[in-house]
Amino acid sequence: MRIGIIGCNAAGISAASAARKNDRKAEIFLVESEEVAAYSRCGLPHAISGEVTDFANLIVFPRSYYKLMRLDLRLRTTAKSIDLKEKRLVVEYEGKEECLQFDRLVLATGSNLFSPPARGMELAYHLRTIADGKGICAAAEASSSAVIVGGGLIGLEMAVALRQKGLKISLVEMLPQIAPNMLDSDMAQILQGRLEQRDIEILTGSTIQYVQREAKSSNIVLSTGSMKADLVIAATGIRPNTELARSAGLRIGESGGIWVNPRLQTSVEDIYAAGECVELLNFITGRPVLSQFGTSAVRSGRVAGTNAAGGYATMPRVLNSAVSKLFETQVGVTGLTESQAEKQGLTTISGIMGGKTKAPYYPGSKNIFAKLTFNRENMKLVGAQIIGEEEVTQRINMLSMAIKGGMTVWDLELAETCYTPPLAEPWEVSLHEASQSVLAKMKNRKN
């Protein structure tokens, strides 16, 4: 058995490790176009900020791991085409083409950066690879100000990282709110206020027209005015990299990702796909979605690698849970936001609540805001958004379990949680209080 894996980052290395676990004898090769493999992309902003002291620290799997696991890693090698009939992968290494035979193939081709079509933006920095990160770091050293174009998670993390390096920061978002894929506008407003307090200028509802490079700095012309900055960074999203799959004739899903079944088999037997390039199903709606997060990359990689090596695994439907740390603020989400749910045709009812993370008399209690969204038809939880200063991650995980458990507002209203004054409140803001606010709303509407 010869298993080929295209791409060696979160999904690819997870697929390789799972394949090895399921087949001790298989030949496994990995093709990676970058010079470095299996590093944490999610860690890049933290290496730029300096919290992580060296980009090399982001490399999760040392070379010894590939040796131990007998994985043939081919760096600086680009997959060019797949010959499905002959089961051959054509790759390019140092300008020369080579054919690699495979029995099973896993596509973990990741994403391509998306750049807005504004003139001059092609010169902007973007963040995808370690090389990108190092480039931004070097540019930041010579800069005193930066404009970040794009107010999604990466844009926000870049804004914080560069602010921590002392740069003056402006963030430009086309839509009327930041974090539009993650938060409803009411929660985004809270987050925006916190970032502004930390001296990040935020311009929402503003489109980039063009960027003009001048002597040292750039002139950025927006729909709402113009500004100057030394450094321009595009954080305008990613698109699944499906070129190889398309040219091989694999089916592409309606979300734009590679179509797969629950075992992550593509439309062609023996070809699997995992990571950002793949289309998964949303847990709540059952509809196709992209899930371009590290957490889905490692899970789908494991599932694809297990199946490619003859094991059996299925990929769970996704909630697209995410969390980020922006200065002292932690922001997390799971499931659908209210606006996403309504767009999907659900009728919803939401509760938003602010409070403290622990007993008020205990020193060091932190602030927390939570929004829970329920399906009005059956009152099941469909989404949660939290902004707070501690334990947001595991609160989101608690709520994602509640969604997966099919829990209703009545289940959550009295749900058991653990309590001790130094660590929690007996009634948890993000669970009971937000649920109780929904029940109060329902009661008021009835009266």
Add this chain to the structure above:
Amino acid sequence: MRIGIIGCNAAGISAASAARKNDRKAEIFLVESEEVAAYSRCGLPHAISGEVTDFANLIVFPRSYYKLMRLDLRLRTTAKSIDLKEKRLVVEYEGKEECLQFDRLVLATGSNLFSPPARGMELAYHLRTIADGKGICAAAEASSSAVIVGGGLIGLEMAVALRQKGLKISLVEMLPQIAPNMLDSDMAQILQGRLEQRDIEILTGSTIQYVQREAKSSNIVLSTGSMKADLVIAATGIRPNTELARSAGLRIGESGGIWVNPRLQTSVEDIYAAGECVELLNFITGRPVLSQFGTSAVRSGRVAGTNAAGGYATMPRVLNSAVSKLFETQVGVTGLTESQAEKQGLTTISGIMGGKTKAPYYPGSKNIFAKLTFNRENMKLVGAQIIGEEEVTQRINMLSMAIKGGMTVWDLELAETCYTPPLAEPWEVSLHEASQSVLAKMKNRKN
């Protein structure tokens, strides 16, 4: 409508608040034998240690709250007997008896301290009330060493609190492990090691024979030897206070708590019960249990108060989730331990796993140990124990949701969690890694 509530701590005040919410006009009176009402018993160790600077801070509801909610609070008033036929409660205040008429009654009579029958132990300090806490504080000022008898949660918290005040501490536990109601022996061993590292001497498998008071200190004679200490504290547990219920002829459950139906109605209509005195049902086994935690007190209080005032609420079955902070160590539990589950006749399989709380390259990653126990018949999660240094509370809550959602090891193996390097790992030790260790164990057994 006249609603009487006996006891005004976590359960009683929750019942009163819920009753008021459901009936704006009801007359509501609360009878409390102590001088202070509605303070946090769980906070007492933290006021003794000095983390909470004043015992008065523990009072959660100020006097203005009773006024606002029109609650007739009667302090230093002891309930003596219930006349079910005439619906009268006989109380004693300043040596005089009085009859209070009621339509509905909520018993929130709490617990009594249990003292081991060893000679001299009647002179030991114990911790139940603010007065007890102040007494221990005063005694600790004049002491340089203490023996804590009892290695349950309160004993452990007292040991830590007094160690933080600088006393030399020995803790004596009759059973072969500390935290016997909360942890399996393997996890208790990890906790014990951490406490010993912080200079708490722990003697397990040691029974107290007698205590002899000497000039300044006491001589404590154990089954395993003897020791001297200035201060002796009994933390040997509590028993539901059911005297009033018994003498009124209410049914007592097999756990020793007052029998109630899911609406927390006792065997007599119009009499409800809540808090530590009540018998609840275990979520997993469906069998009667006590649930003497603040979290159950406030929930059962709310349910009983709602029903007493003509509303409708049912008390969920309990997992007896608990968490404690002992120095930097957080210890939490939900559901059944392996040994509890086996005692209940379940066949189980458990996984224990140690690791880190966040990406290894991110500074400040903390240690965490987790044990998950599954029902071998259906592979559903039945219990979790965690010892770690951050976010243990919400991890326990996540796992308690997983239990309530009926999730199996296969659900948990790949369960979606949110991830960002400064806050989490893509695979969570207490969820995925512990589950995967169980699956590996199953595979090895098969082979």
